[in-house]
Amino acid sequence: MKFPLSWLREHLDTDATLEAISTTLSAIGIEVEGIENPAADLGKFRIARVIEAVQHPNADRLRQLRVDVGDGRELSVVCGAPNARTGMKGVLAVPGDFIPGTGITLKLGEIRGVKSEAMMLSSREMGLGDDHSGIVDLPEDAPLGESYVKWAGLDDPVIEIKVTPNRGDALSVRGIARDLAAAGLGTLKGWEVAPVAAAYPAPLHWRIADPRACTWVLGRAVRGVKNGPSPQWLQDRLVAIGLRPISALVDITNYFTFAVGRPLHVFDVAKVSGTELTMRMARPGEELLALNGKTYALTEEDGVIADANGAEALGGIIGGEHSGCDETTTECFIECALFDPVRIALSGRRHDVRTDARSRFERGIDPALLPKALEAATRMIQELCGGEASEISEAGAQPAWQRQATLRFARVRDLGGLDLPEEEVVGRLERLGFTIAARDAAQVTVAVPSWRNDIAGAGALAQDPSLPADRARTAAEGCAAIEPECDLVEEVLRLGGLDAVPAVSLPVTSAVPRPALSPKQVRAALARRVLASRGMQDCVTYGFLDRANAALFGDTPDGLHLENPIASDLDQMRPTPVASLAMAAARNAARGFPDVALGEIGGAYRDPAAGISQLAVAAGVRAGQTAANWAAPARPVDALDAKGDALAVLGALGVPMAAVMLTTDAPGFYHPGRSGVLRQGPKTVLATFGELHPLVVKALGLAGPVVAFEVFLDAIAEPKRRKKGLPDLPAFQPLKRDLAFIVDAGVPAEQVLRAARNAEKALVADVTLFDRYAGDRMAEGKISLAIQATLQPRERTLTDAEIEAVTAKIVAAVAKATGAVLRG
Template sequence: MKFPLSWLRRHLDTTATLAEITATLNRIGLEVEGVEDRGAALAGFRIAHVVEAAQHPNADRLRALKVDPGDGRLLSVVCGAPNARAGMKGVLALPGAFIPGTGITLKQGEIRGVTSEAMMLSAREMGLGDDHSGILDLPAEAPLGASYVAWAGLDDPVVEISVTPNRGDALAIRGIARDLAAAGLGTLKPLPEPKIVPAYPAPLRWEIADPRACDHVLGRGIRGLRNGPSPKWLQDWLVAIGLRPINALVDVTNLFTYGLGRPLHVFDVAKVQGGVLTMRMAREGESLAALNGKTYALTPEDGIIADAAGPEALGGIIGGEPSGCDEGTTECFIECALFDPVRIALSGRRHDIRTDARARFERGVDPALPPLALDLATALMLELCGGEASEVAAAGTPPAWQRSATLRFERLAGLGGAEVPADAAVAILERLGFAVQQRDASQVTVAVPSWRNDIAQAGSVETVLDQAATLPADRARAAAEGCAVVEPEADLVEEVLRIRGLDTIPPVSLPVAGLVPPPALTPQQARAGLARRVLAARGMLDCVSFGFLDQRVAALFGETPEALHLENPIAADLDQMRPTPLASLLLAAGRNAARGFPDVALSELGASYLDPSPEGQRQVIAGLRAGHTPRHWAEPSRPVDAMDAKGDALALLAALGLPMAAVTVTADAPGFYHPGRSGVLRQGPKTVLARFGEIHPRIRAALDLAGPAVGFEVFLDAIPEPKRRKKGAPDLPAFQPVRRDFAFLVDAGVTAEQVLRAARGADRQLVAEVAVFDRYAGEKLPEGKASLAIQVTLQPREATLTDGQIEAVADRIVAAVAKATGAVLRA
C-alpha cells in the first residue's frame, strides 16, 4: 500500500515529520517497506529564464544560451535541445549537481569553443519520465529562481507499507490516518457530508437476480457532465502511487479506492442496454471484454453485473470495456456495492485478475460507508465535471454488521504480556472508533466499528451458518467452523498492544524445558524409520501405494467386510480397504514383470485393515521378493524361496531389539501363503510378530505373476518396546567358546524349534547359542523318522572347560532333548 505524505495529511491533522510518521507506523504494526522521496535528488535544481538563444558558432545542432538563474547573473549554457529559445523558462542544474537520469555529476566545461557553465534539463535527465525530445518547457508564471521541486510539488515523499491480510481497513489512507491518530500522532479530520439534491430520476435500475452475486448495491446518475483530464493534484497523487491517470470520472473512483478503501465503478449510461443493471451469476459460454484489454471466459461461479446485452463487469473485480466511461461520456452511473469476500477471492484467483478493487473486497470493506461514499464521489464528480445528479437507485438489504466484543483487562498481561492500565486500554479503543457499551472494574464491552471486519463475532457454528445461508453448504460449514473458534477478545488485546506500541512489549525468553531436549521422534516413529532402513540395506526398494484395492483382489488375502468397502472410491478398481500391504506389493511386482523386470525386491510400511475401528488398523511393514536372487560373485543366482523371506523377517525383528531366543516358529500361516513353505513368528503362544513364506500358486495365478514369489509381514504394533538400559562395558568373555555338534533321530512330526528350545534349556549358564545346520529324511533311516543336526555353542565365564565338564553338559543336552521330543542321539 503506497500513499503520498500530502494525501495522508488530507485525512490527518498533524505536524509530525516524515521520520516520526514512519517510526510510528512500524511501532503500531503497519510495517514500512520503503520511502520514495523523488524530490531529494532534484533539490538543487532551480527555475531559470532563457534570456538569449543564438546558433552555436561551431556546431549546427547546438545553441548558445544566456540563462538567468534568478540571482542577477547571466550564465553561458550550450544546449542541443531543438526547443531551446529565448524567453522560455526551464530547469537549470549548476556545476556540482548530480543528474539522476544520466548518472553523472555536472562540471563546467567548454563545448566546441564555447563555455558551458550550467545545464538545461529534460524530463528524462531529471528522472521524471522518458521524454528527451527537448528541455523542460515551464509556463511563464513559474517563479524565477525558485526551487523546481517545491514549485512542481515533488517534495512529497511516498511511503509504502506492508498490510497483513486481516487489515482491509489499512488498505485505505483514512484507515492509516486513523491508526496514527490513535497512536497520538495527530487528529483524524472528519469527512464532509455533502447534501446532494437530486434533479431527475435514476437513469438505470438495479436488480439482484442472485444474492450470491451481490448483497447490497447503490447507484446514482450524473448527466450533463464534461469528462476530461482530472486536475493536477489528483493526477499527481495517482502517479505517485503508480497509477496512470485516465479521465476525471475514472480517476475519482481510484481516489476513493485508495483514500477511503471504497472501490467504485462508473458506467456510461448511453452504453448500457435495457435500462437495468442485474447482479447475477454468469452463464455458461459468457465472456467479458475487460478494461485491461483482455477477454475472460466466465463460469457459473462468477458474480457479474450485466445489462440486456450480457456481462458488463466482473462484480467487485474489474469493469468491462462496452460500458466504460471515456471523454465522450455525457452521463454516467456510479456503482457502490457490497460483494461476498470469498467469492471475490475465488473469482479473482480463477481468472488471475489482480486489481485494487479485488484486494479490498476480498479482505472486506466498510459495510456502512456506501451511502456517504456515494455522496462524496457524486459531489467531487459534479465539482470536476459539472452536470446534475439523479436520485439514488438501490437494491438488496444493507447487512447487519453491528456487533460487540468484550475485553477482560487481565488478558492484556495474561495473553499479551504487557501491563496496561484499564483507562489507557479503553482510551485506545475509543480512539480507534470502538464505542464503550458497558464497563466495570474487570472488563469493558465495546461496539465494533463498521470498518473493522477483522474483529470477529464469536458464536456457535449454527449461528454462523444462518448468517452464511447464501453460501454453498460445504463452504458455509468450513467458514462457520473457522469463525466459531475465533475469540474477539484476542483481537482487542492486539489492538491495545499495537497502538500502545509493539516495541513496548517486554521480550521474554521461552522457558527451558530441560537441559536435554526431548527426542524429535516418538518410539513408534523411530521404529518405523529403522525398519525401512534395515530393509533398504537388504536390497529392498521402499514403496508407497494406496491403502485400498479392488475388492476381488482383496478377497484373495482375507475377508472383505462391507464396513471396509468405499462408497465413493477414486477409481472403480480401488473400492476396498486392503487386508495387507503384501497385496499391494504383489500387484506392483506383477506390473514390473509385465514390463520386463520379473526380479524385484520391494517393501512397504503401511496399514492393514481388519475393521473400521482404530484397533482394526494395524501398522505393518511387508516385504516381497519375486523371481531370482541378484547375481553375486560368491554364489549363482537362484529362485527365491521361503527361507529368504524368513531371513528378512528375522533380521528385521533383531534390528528392532527383539531377543531372538524368545521367537518361536509355527506353521499356521494364512491361506495366501504356501501351506508347506510358510510359517508364523511368535513371542509366546498368543503374540504374532510376523508371517512369512512362499506366496500360494493360486494367488500368483490370479495376479498373473508367473515366477516364484516369497513375502513376509512384520506387525510393528505387536513388537514390545525394548527396555532401556544404561550402557555398560561390552560383554567380552575371557575364555574360548566350545562348539559341539549333535545329530538326533526324531519323529518326522517333531519341529526343529522343539529341539532347539530343549537344548537351550539344558544349561542356561553355559549354552550361549543353538542352531540347526542339517535335516535329513530318506534312505537308511526308519520310516517316519528324520535326522536333525544342531550345533551348540558353550561359553564359559569363570574358567576354561575341562573334558569332563564338556561331557557332562553334552549329556544334559541329550537328556533334555530326549525328554522333550523323544529323540535319540544318532551313533
C-alpha cells in the first residue's frame, strides 16, 4: 500500500521527519518497502525567466538564451527547444545538478562557440513524463528563483508499506496514523462527520436473500449530481498511490478505500432494473461483465449484488459494467456493506480478481464504521458533484463485534522477554484504542476496538454474526488454540519497537544436538544418492495416474480413486512408483531417447481398508541398452541389472547381505521367469526386481527390454546404535576354494549358497556364485552351479588337513540341503 506524506498528516498531527516516520513504522511491525520522493532529485531546480532568446550565431536549430536566475545573476544558455522565447518562465538546472531523466550531471560547457552556463529542462529530463517536445513552460505568476518542486507541490514523499494478512486496519491512511500516534509520533486527529439530511425517499431498497452473501448493508442515493473529472487535489492523491482517476464518483469511492479502509461502490440508479437490490448467491450459469471489461462465469459459492435483471456486482470484490457510473449519471446509489472475509477470499481466488476492495474485505474491516463512512461519502459527493441525498436504505444488522481479552502482566516478560512496568503495559494498550474493562495487580481485561478484528479467540469467532454459521464453526475449530492474550503481548511489544525486544536464545536441552533428519529421512536421502551414483536420473512424478495404467501395476481399489482429480487422466493413486517411471520411459522413447535410467524416492499406495495405505519406496526403471564404456560394449538391460540396483540400495542402508534370501514370487507386472523378491526372513519383503511383463511393456508402447526394481524403505530395520569398536582386521590371509555341484535344475542357487555359508560359520567368511552351466554335458534336468568359498582363519594358519576338513563340511552341507553332488 502507498500513501503520500501529506495525506498522512491530514490524520496525524506531527512534526516528525520522513526518516523518523519510516523508521517508526518498521519498528512497530509495519514494514516500509520504499519511499518515492521527487524532491530528492528535483530539489535543486529553480524557476527562471528568459530575458532574451535569439538565434544561435553558428547553428540553425539552436537558440541562445539570457536567463534570469532570480538571485541577481544572468546566465547564458544554449537551448534547442523550439518553444524557447523571450519572457517565458521555465525550470533551470545549473552545473553540478543531476538530471534524473538523462542520468547525467550537468557541467559547464560551450556549444558551437557559445558558452552554456545552465540548462532549461523539459518534463522528460526531470523524469516527470515523456514530453520532450520543448522546455517546461510555466505560468507567468510562477515565483522567480523559487524551488520548482515546492511551487509545483512535488515535495510530497510517497511511502510504500507491506501489510501482514492479519492487519486489515493498517490498509488505510487513518489506520497507519493511529499506530504512529500510539507509538508516540504525534496525535491522531479527530474525524467527525455531521449527518446529511435526507431530502427524499430512497429510490432503491436492500434485501438480503442469503446471509452468506452479506450480513449488513447500508445504501443512500444522491440525485442531481454532475459526474465529471474529480478536482485536481483528488486526482493527484490517487495518482500518487498508483491509481488512475476515472470520474468524481468513482474517485470518491477509491478515496475512502484508502483513507479509512472502507471500500464503497456506486450504482447508476437509472441503470438498475427495478427498485430493489438483492444480496444473494449466484445462480447456475449466471455471468457478470465486470468493470475491468472481463466476463466472469459465476458459481453458486459467489455472493452477488443483483437487480431484477441479474447480477450487477461480485459483492465486495468488483462492480458490474452495466450499472456503473459514467459522465451521464445524474443519480447514484452508494453501497456500503459487510461481507464474509473467507467467502470474499475464495471468490477472488476462484476468479483471479485482485482489487483493493478484496484485499481489505478478506482481511476483515471495521464493522462499526459503515454508518459514518456512508455519511462521509455522501457529504463529499455533494461537495464535489452537487445534488441532494435520499433517506438511508438498510438490511441486516450490525454484528455484535464487541469482545474482551485479558492480559496477565507476567506474560509480557515470559513470552516477550521484556520486563515492563504495569502502567506502561496498560498505557500502550490504551493508546492503541483498547479500553480498560477490569484490572487488578496481576492482569488487565480490555475491550477490543472494532477495527482490530485480528484480536479474537475461538469463542468470539463462533459468536460473530458477521460470519455465516458454517464459517463460524470452521473458524472456531481452527482457532481453538489461539489465545487472545498472545495477541495483546504482541501489541505491547511492537508498540515500543520490535528492535527493543531482547534477543533470547532457546534453552539448550542437550550438549549434543539432536539429528536434524529422522532415520526415515536419512534412509531416503542415502537411497537417492545410491541411485544417482549408479547413473539414474532423479525423478519427481505425480503420486497418481490414469486408472487404466494403474491397473497394469496392481489393484485399483475405489478407496484410492480420486473424486476431484487435477486432470481426467490422473484419477487413481498409483500402486507403485515403477508405474510412473515406466510411463516416463515411454515418453522418452517416443521422443527419440529409448535408453534411460530413471530413479525416484516416492510413495506407493495400497487400499486404506487393508491397513498401511502408503509405503516409502526407492524405485528405478532401466530401458533400452546400457551405456557403452571402455570396459564393456553396450548391451540390452536385463533382470540382473535391476537386482544389482536393489542390492546396492539395501547394502548402503545397512541390510546384512548374508541374511537376504531370494524368492521368485514377484508381483504380476514383472516377467514371471525373470524376476524375484529379496526377503529378510520368510515374511519381510525388502525389494522386488525383474523385467517388466511383456504385456505391460506393450501396453505402454515400449519396444525394448525394460527392467525395474522397488526397495521398500519402511521394511528396512533401523540399525542398532552400537559403540564404534576396532576394525575387524584379521592377522592371517584368507584363502579361497572353488567347488562345483551338480543339482536339479529347479534348485535355487540361493539354497546352495546358504548351505555352504552355514557349514562352518567360524571359518567361512563369504560364499559367492560365479558360474551356472546347463548344456550337453549335463544329464537331463541337471545343472552345474560353481561357488567360491572364502575361508578366513583368525587364530593361526590353517593346515592342509584343516582346509580339507572345512571343504568336506561345505560339500556335506550342500548335499544335505539340496541333494547336490560334487562335480568331478
